[in-house]
Amino acid sequence: MKNRIILFVSVLVLGLNLTSCGGDDGPSTSADIVGKWELYKIGDKDDGSEYLELYEHQAGCSKDxxxxxxxxxxxxxxxFEGCESESFSGTYTKSGTSLIVDDGFDETPLTIKELSSSTLKVYDTYSEDGETFTEITIFKRAD
Structure with a gap:
């Protein structure tokens, strides 16, 4: 169950590596989101800085x-252990840098920070007890 929660949160936070092009042109979102994406990094943003770590997949199994x-x-x-898998589905809507993911229970608005042919990076920004949090998820396109 913990892995499912981590995967869902990661999906909601989908993320791409930011390019270092400079300027205020905004994120690159010209690539197509359609396709299979493997979890690569997860983390959060605090005081303007991103803190990311590699996502740990179950050893010997396909990637989440x-x-x-x-x-x-x-x-x-x-x-999971033994390479047992669990899947769940829903719908999504993408418009510009907005990605709305609906799992049938919750509709989660995400911000696409970058979308290229190889990387997808999203922010999930939410408030809890008067504080604002931003979770980051980075995916790499599956081969």
Whole structure:
């Protein structure tokens, strides 16, 4: 269950590595989100700095992932000890840098920080007890 929660939070926080182009042109989001993406890094943002760590996949198993389909559906899959898997699905809507993920219970608005042919990075910003938090998830496109 913990891995499923981590995967879902990571999906909600989807993220890409920022490019160092400089300027205020905004994030690159010209690539297509459709396809299979493997979890790469997770973390958070505090005082303007990102704190990221490599996502640890279950050794010897396929990598935890999310797949976006052209019809607006998505499926996430997590792998556990013994390479047993658990998947769940929902719908998504992408418009510019906005990505809304709906798992059938919650609709979560995300901000795409970058979307390229190889990397997807998203921020999940939310408030709790008067504090604002930003979680980051970075995915790499699966081969």
């Amino acid at each position: 992932n999310i797949e976006f389909f052209e019809n607006g559906d998505f499926v996430t899959t997590s792998y």
